[in-house]
Amino acid sequence: MIGQDLRYGVRxxxxxPSFTLVALLTLTLGIGATTAIFSVVNAVLLRPLPYPEAERLVYIGQQFRSGIAGSGEPKFLFWREQSQSFEAMACYSNFGGASGNLAGGSEAEFVSGCRVTEEFFRVFGVTPALGRTFTKEEDTPGGATVAILSDKLWHRSFGANKDILGQTVLLNDQPVTVVGVMPAGFRFSSNSDLFIPMKARLGAHSNPNAEVVGRLKAGVTIEQAQAELTGIAEKYRTAFPQQMQVGETIGVKPYQEMFTQGVARMLWVLLGAVGFLLLIACANVANLQLARAAARQREIAVRMALGAGNGRIVRQLLTEGILLALIGGVLGMLLAVWGTEMLVALLPDGMLPDVVAVGVDWHVLLFVLCASLATGILFGLAPVWQAKQVDVNTALKENATKGGSVRGRLRGALVVTEIALSLVLLIGAGLLIRTFSYLVSVAPGFDPNNVLTFQVALRGERYDTTQEAAAFYRDALDRIRVVPGVENAAVINRLPLDWQFNMPVVFPSSPDQFNSVQFRIVTPDYFRVMKIPVQQGRTFTSADDVAAPPVALVNEAFVQRYFPKQDIIAQQLSVGGVKRDPMRQIVGVVGNIKQQSLDRPAPPMVFIPIPQVSDQLLATVNTFTPGYFTVRTTVEPMSLLATMKKEIAAVDSRLALSRVATMKDIASRSVATQRFNMSLLGLFAGLGVLLAAVGIYGVMSYAVSERTQEIGIRLALGANTRDVLRLVLRQGMTLTGIGVAVGLLAAFGLTRLMQGFLFGVSASNPLTFIVVTIFLILIALVACLVPARRATNVDPLVALRYE
Amino acid sequence: MLTLRKIERAFEFGREKNYVLRGVNLDIEEGEFVTIMGPSGAGKSTLLHILGLHDNAWVGEYYFFDQAAHKLKPKDRAELRNKNIGFVFQSYHLLDQLTVQENLEVPLSYRNYGRAEREQLVRETLDRFQLTDKKHLYPSKLSGGLQQLIGVARAMIARPKLILADEPTGNLHSAQAKEIMEMFCKLNEQGTTIIQVTHSEINAGYSRRIVNIHDGNVVGEDH
Structure with missing residues (x-):
């Protein structure tokens, strides 16, 4: 029986063919787009991380009311010793010397490394593809200097040489023995070219960049581990009262949550948005089905007259709907495979956790199947409901186009739904467009055009002192400045719109009170290279060397925060306290510079000239943020890269350039997430509006054909062209009006979910709501206008002829 | 009142031209009650719609009182029609989604009557045709006779000088047909010119003049 229904459905x-083509195109688009987004949601939020029994992995950190943070080595050692809930616990940090210049491979290169404790690989349940992991002795202070390479680095720099084990390479001029190579499938973070032992010490600085991950013992829940660690936190407070802050405790979170917390909400919003698109597609196909329902009505009546029961008719119609949806599902799946690849390629760096691989798995296939079946049932129900209204006697006697008021209402309801959903999508997109336009209009505080940037890590014994580092920078800058096409060049330890680097500063009036500010060490020309305006006083000169009085520059935000309405030039500060840094005279104020992102206020900043940085402070800075060269050019910046490499090599051939980018790219990257969200939601909204316009056009065309006779009568009774236009437009715009009202209400509720992604515009911004609503109404008006114009051409003679 | 000279109307099928009316000459005086008769396909309804200025695709001369309708632009013809002509259809053509009262109001709304005037005219017409108790009903709840009565009332409401009726009793049984024809006679006595198309000899008997049409030509008249 089903086979017969299927055969009939195919026929x-x-x-x-035109109905099938349009319906399949609509469904393919809806299911394809939804599946593509679902693939990302599945990979990031639903699928376990790619480690064995990943659900047992937890992140353990210092828990404050404001959130959870890395804990540092001493606390980790205490927790590991005291706790019983974990099969293994490890500490890791991307900072502190694991990164740097690697020699020993095919050529010198900058590698990003990760310091890890010996149980790190056990926590993640991974064994090396070659060699072994670290021993306890190697992870003890004074232990051998060894390294484990990532598969990527092993291939890239060592040609996948299996004899690499036991060989010595130079990392920042230090000999390091390779003891293992990780398998290709092991993904931890993009920063991990190699791993070295952390050699954690109880007396080490409690650095929040050292983070802790644990594998729970089988059968232990997160709650049990949390309860145990909360007790341990209090023991730690008793033992080391100075190292625990008020209100601090230990937090335990699923490890996956730590990876996904930044993107989860936006991904759900995008999935919701694309779900709306699928619903609009369903409504459109249902509308198409209803348009055919007039002809089907007679067919159904004949079937019923021949003895088909209600169930049989319903099955036949649903089979057709599901068949259509399944074909749409298969095509949508193909579109999604392509769309997902495109989506991942478009994703901004860092938006997705490095450990996830987006692709099609059985979750995605199940999703497509469910989405297709649900879609088929959803739009298949419309003709089913219609079939229930069929009165055999009437349908067989009357003209088949008559009696469509029920059908008309249903189609009207579908159009109202489409318009409401499209409006929600459009308003969402509108808010993101305004956010993006606000963001790109924000002045970053510097001129990002024609600036080439690259990092050179001065690590190892050759650059232990400030004098050595300053000499390298001076020589390198002298060479770079005379390169044709270079206007000026400078060095800074951290670029704008990039990561932060905080240091505490103190003032003479309160030498024990530490104030955390953004800290930069620079060469004198940095402000000229970046075209950062000097608001007060002066910038640095080459005279501000080690022999000169210690000086500092601050930005306007610093003045506002610490010395509002005071003479800033008369003030002094010390970076890290007078034991580490002398009191410095503030000699000038520069303009504010956006540091984290364009949507956050410029933070207070302190700059000091590199020659005046103490060796100890320089070592700290270099550990976290090796210096960036900034080169202002008169030519296309990237065209000078090869020359830059040559000039750096001419000063020190063992140093590698890394993180090469133009300042413009960095600025553009800082709004990449917003651009991505805006583009995607904009695309969905555009498609939604297109489908809704097709929907309203279809309904109005259908209404006009159904009302041809009525329009003929009205024309015969004296109506003119304007009256007919008004009649049709009123019907279309009434549906639009209802859809807009429902959509506005829904948008008021749903856009609140987007509040966190907006900048410069509120979730219920009236202007966006009004403009978008007018836009949608105009689109609907145009969609109604074509059938309305056709209605004015109705010839009363023809309309009344069948009399 | 109406003067037709050499009226021709043809429909084109590909390269072929099929004449439905050919050289029709006709004069109708104000206050007449005229029946147009003839076999199916003779061109009766086509002639009626030309008289009603619905059709614009004819050639010849058509004078409505002293106005040369054949020289008027479509917009002016529509104005002339709205001012002077009311229609009654065989299938009543009431608008299903409107009540009796609202159906009566439709022609007035197309003639720019003010709300108060519209309400007054509807009220008067409902009284005159004894339809006041049916005013809130929808057409589908009424008998064919009543529906056609409303059709006639609707045709009359804007006080036309001429009523054109196309097989007005074609869908009614004889008793209902009689009522409608008596209504036409009454309206005619009150001064309205009436032209009807019918196959029925009995209905034709209510009129004072019969125009016979055959193959698009006026072939004779009975008085």
Missing amino acids: MLAKH
Whole structure:
């Protein structure tokens, strides 16, 4: 029986190729887009991380009311010793010397490393593809200097040489023995070219960049581990009262949550948005089905007259709907495979956790199947409901186009739904467009055009002192400045719109009170290279060397925060306290510079000239943020890269350039997430509006054809062209009006979910709501206008002829 | 009142031209009650719609009182029609989604009557045709006779000088047909010119003049 229904369904689709084509196109688009987004959601939020029994992995950190943070080595050692809930616990940090210049491979290169404790690989349940992991002795202070390479680095720099084990390479001029190579499938973070032992010490600085991950013992829940660690936190407070802050405790979170917390909400919003698109597609196909319902009504009546029961008719119609949806699902799946690749390529760096691989798995296939079946049932129900209204006697006697008021209402309801959903999508997109336009209009505080940037890590014994580092920078800058096409060049330890680097500063009036500010060490020309305006006083000169009085520059935000309405030039500060840094005279104020992102206020900043940085402070800075060269050019910046490499090599051939980018790219990257969200939601909204416009056009065309006779009568009774236009437009715009009202209400509720992604505009911004609503109404008006114009051409003679 | 000279109307099928009316000459005086008769396909309804200025695709001369309708632009013809002509259809053509009262109001709304005037005219017409108790009903709840009565009332409401009726009793049984024809006679006595198309000899008997049409030509008249 089902086979017969299927055969008939296939024949029906083949017999109406234009209907089938339009319906399949709509469904493919809806299911394809939804599946593409779902693939990302699945990979990031639903699928376990790619480690064995990943659900047992937890992140353990210092828990404050404001959130959870890395804990540092001493606390980790205490927790590991005291706790019983974990099979293994490890500490890791991307900072502190694991990164740097690697020699020993095919050529000198900058590698990003990760310091890890010996149980790190056990926590993640991974064994090396070659060699072994670290021993306890190697992870003890004074232990051997060894390293484990990532598969990527092993291939890239060592040609996948299996004899690499036991060989010595130079990392920042230090000999390091390779003891293992990780398998290709092991993904931890993009920063991990190699791993070295952390050699954690109880007396080490409690650095929040050292983070802790644990594998729970089988059967232990997160709550049990949390309860145990909360007790341990209090023991730690008793033992080391100075190292625990008020209100601090230990937090335990699923490890996956730590990876996904930044993107989860936006991904759910995008999935919701694309779900709306699928619903609009369903409504459109249902509308198409209803448009065919007039002809089907007679067919159904004949079937019923021949003895088909209600169940049989419903099954037949649903089979056709599901068949259509399944074909749409298969095509949508193909579109999604392509779309997902495109989506991942478009994703901004860092938006997705490095450990996830987006692709099609059985979750995605199940999703497509469910989405297709649900879609088929959803739009298949419309003709089913219609079929229930069929009165055999009437349908067989009357003209088949008559009696469509129920059908008309249903189609009207579908159009209202489409308009409401499209409006929500459009308003969402509108808010993101305004956010983006606000963001790109924000002045970053510097001129990002024609600036080439690259990092050179001065690590190892050759650059232990400030004098050595300053000499390298001076020589390198002298060479770079005379390169044709270079206007000026400078060095800074951290670029704008990039990561932060905080240091505490103190003032003479309160030498024990530490104030955390953004800290930069620079060469004198940095402000000229970046075209950062000097608001007060002066910038640095080459005279501000080690022999000169210690000086500092601050930005306007610093003045506002610490010395509002005071003479800033008369003030002094010390970076890290007078034991580490002398009191410095503030000699000038520069303009504010956006540091984290364009949507956050410029933070207070302190700059000091590199020659005046103490060796100890320089070592700290270099550990976290090796210096960036900034080169202002008169030519296309990237065209000078090869020359830059040559000039750096001419000063020190063992140093590698890394993180090469133009300042413009960095600025553009800082709004990449917003651009991505805006583009995607904009695309969905555009498609939604297009489908809704097709929907309203279809309904109005259908209404006009159904009302041809009525329009003929009205024309015969004296109506003119304007009256007919008004009649049709009123019907279309009434549907639009209802859809807009419902959509506005829904948008008021749903856009609140987007509040966190907006900048410069509120979730219920009236202007966006009004403009978008007018836009949608105009689109609907245009969609109604074509059938309305056709209605004015109704010839009363023809309309009344069948009399 | 109406003067037709050499009226021709043809429909084109590909390269072929099929004449439905050919060289029709006709004069109708104000206050007449005229029946147009003839076999199916003779061109009766086509002639009626030309008289009603619905059709614009004819050639010849058509004078409505002293106005040369054949020289008027479509917009002016529509104005002339709205001012002077009311229609009654065989299938009543009431608008299903409107009540009796609202159906009566439709022609007035197309003639720019003010709300108060519209309400007054509807009220008067409902009284005159004894339809006041049916005013809130929808057409589908009424008998064919009543529906056609409303059709006649609707045709009359804007006080036309001429009523054109196309097989007005074609869908009614004889008793209902009689009522409608008596209504036409009454309206005619009150001064309205009436032209009807019918196959029925009995209905034709209510009129004072019969125009016979055959193959698009006026072939004779009975008085």
